[in-house]
Amino acid sequence: MNPELLEIKNQLTELEAEMQEVSKKYKDLLGRVDPSQQESAKNLLHYLILRKTPIQELQAQLHRFGLSSLASCESHTLHQIQVTLERLGLDFSASSAVTMEFGSQKIKASSEHLFGSHLQEWPTSVMVTFDKSFLREKDLVRSLLKNGMGVARINCAHDEELIWLQMIKEIRKESRKSGIPCKIHLDLAGPKIRTxxxxxxxxxxxxxxxxxxxxxxxxxxxxxxxxxxxxxxxxxxxxxxxxxxxxxxxxxxxxxxxxxxxxxxxxxxxxxxxxxxxxxxxxxxxxxFPDSELKVPALTDFDRACLPFAVEYADTVGFSFVKSPEDLIMLRTEMRKLSDEIPPVILKIETHEAVVNLPELLLEGMKEEFFGVMIARGDLAVEIGFERLVEIQEEISWLCEAAHVPVIWATQVLENLHKFGVASRAEITDAGRAAMAECILINKGNHTLEVLKTLKDIAKRSRALKKKNRLVFRPLKIAEHFFEKIAQHGFS
Structure with missing residues (x-):
């Protein structure tokens, strides 16, 4: 065998062997996730192993020989390595069950559970932020449904329960009349650190x-x-x-x-x-406060007061400023005091701590059959630095895909169009990237219907052209941090 091909084979074999040890090495950790999430949790660990390893040169070698460079293997990491090794002459009679099709179907099923089935002409789901002014505009809710809204977002930081209930009743009434389903997403306010x-x-x-x-x-x-x-x-x-x-x-x-x-x-x-x-x-x-370790709880007293309403009426609950697995445990525990059946949680990733702890947050999320992640780019950009937003939002997307977790792309999507009626060139490009997520969040503005129509056109064109670029996998600090923490402290 060509010496370079032999080197490739040896490196891939080492990675494959390390990934095969996951079930045994992390048996206790995997034993805590929901049975429906077992394979997804394993795949996340496989992907983290890949991303803690310097493989840039290996990727270049694979590409030179016309083999998979592993650049699009998030949803089926071990299987992709095994398929590549098969091309090099190895036989895997019991190859990984987590194939590309498995990962795609898992994400699709979870997305439909969280966000509903989007309209046929839409390639993605759309979440629209509601405002009490919508209640005064005749036929607006019906028009939003017909133009693509599949999830209505109610922000608990604004208005009060009476207004929230009026919104929900109007949404459900128009949903029944139109025959277009619509989920209700309730966003907990979180800590109000404001001037x-x-x-x-x-x-x-x-x-x-x-x-x-x-x-x-x-x-x-x-x-x-x-x-x-x-x-x-x-x-x-x-x-x-x-x-x-x-x-x-x-x-x-x-x-x-x-x-x-x-x-x-x-x-x-x-x-x-x-x-x-x-x-x-x-x-x-x-x-x-990006440099400070604040002791402010993610679940505030106000949030706790909102939970009875959320458990009764919400299809999903957004958890603002979540930082650690303990935060998620706390929220689910509080909701279970109210009902055995609780709505799935959407983790809003908007702090530096949440980014660093993302693998642990995903594994904690997997203790339930369904949950999602929102990339809340507003506070996240300030927390991590605007210049790092592009790489961090992609890293979050990769890790969520590896865990087969649906993602909501949020903050300033077509914001100029929404506020002023004209889109900037930069936000058109950003909307094209947003269409790669399972759901897109639209905030409040004066031109919501125009945003929906423009977004649908952009999303259809972007999805039609969707071909993942050949990425170069430098080691992820998130992956390195995860395994270092596990080695030192275990997984609590």
């Missing part, structure tokens, strides 16, 4: 802050004068968790500050960049 002005700017709700200026982050306005700029993060425990030198982002990352010092009153921040309109810092703007 509250306590001193200067309190009356107007805004204050000018230029680059180089300083202001305080504090839980109270005590000890400050009315001329001081004092911002409350609106959540206890945030300020005390900060350390000098850590970054604090405000207003979707438009304002970058850094902790200069701390004392009993709070944390003094210095403004390193302010790209907000007129250099203003406004109330009710989100705050992100």
């Amino acid at each position: 509250v002005l306590l001193k200067k700017g309190k009356e107007s709700g805004r204050v000018e802050i230029d680059k180089g200026e300083k202001f305080w982050l504090s839980d109270s306005g005590e000890g400050f004068s009315d001329k001081d700029v004092v911002v409350s993060p609106n959540e206890k425990g945030v300020v005390e968790a900060l350390n000098v030198g850590e970054r604090v982002f405000i207003d979707d990352g438009l304002i970058l500050t850094r902790v200069l010092k701390k004392n009993k009153r709070g944390a003094l921040l210095t403004v390193e960049r302010n790209s907000a309109k007129k250099n203003r810092l406004k109330e009710e703007k989100g705050i992100n």
Whole structure:
């Protein structure tokens, strides 16, 4: 055999052997997942093994010999390696049952359970964020259904139960009349870490802050004068968790500050960049702490109060700012106090911790037959850095495909079109990528029907051209971190 082919064969054989040990080595871990998720959990571990291994040169060698470069093997990793080895003369009479067809069917079945069957002319499901104004517009809900809406999203951060129930009743009424099914997705609000002005700017709700200026982050306005700029993060425990030198982002990352010092009153921040309109810092703007380990619980008291409504009416529940498997355990435990039958959870990946812990979150999710993942790109971009968003959103997609978990692509999909009636060139390209997900989330805007029509056209064209590029698999830090953590602490 050609020496280079022999080297390829040896490397693939080593990978195949390591993957074959998964069932034995991680027996306890696999024993905790739902029986319907066994093969998917194994495939996720196979893929993590592949992605912790430097195989760039191996991929190049495989490609030179016209063999599979393993670039599209997420849903069937071990099987793809075995098929490639068969081409090199090895025989696998008991090859992996997780084939490409198995993975595709598993994701499809899970998607239909979570998001329903999308309209025939749509290649993907669409989730539309509802607003109480929809209730005042005659025939709008029916038009949304006819134009592709398969899931209606209700955000618990806005309005109240009475309004939510009115929305649900209207959706179900129009669904029955039209014969078009529609799922109800209820998004838990999660921690509301938002700006509250306590001193200067309190009356107007805004204050000018230029680059180089300083202001305080504090839980109270005590000890400050009315001329001081004092911002409350609106959540206890945030300020005390900060350390000098850590970054604090405000207003979707438009304002970058850094902790200069701390004392009993709070944390003094210095403004390193302010790209907000007129250099203003406004109330009710989100705050992100990418460098800090906050002790704020993912499931708030307000979320707990919403759970009875969610368990009764929701088809799926969105879990905001989930960070660890323990968070998911807590949510499911609280829902089970209300009912034995609980809605599937959609994990919103929007923090650095959630990205790092994604394999463990997926394995915890697999303890139930159905769950999904939302790539919430708004807060995620601020948390990990805008320049890393492209690679991280792809990594999340790969890992979810390896676990056969449906993905919702969220945040700013055709946002300019939605708000102003005209799409930018960049967001058209982004919408094409969104169409590769199992579901696309559309936020609120004034041109929802136009967005649906444009998105359908883009999605059909993108799916018709869908051919995965030959990817180069550098080792994933997520995979390395997972196996290091397992080796040191086991899987709790």
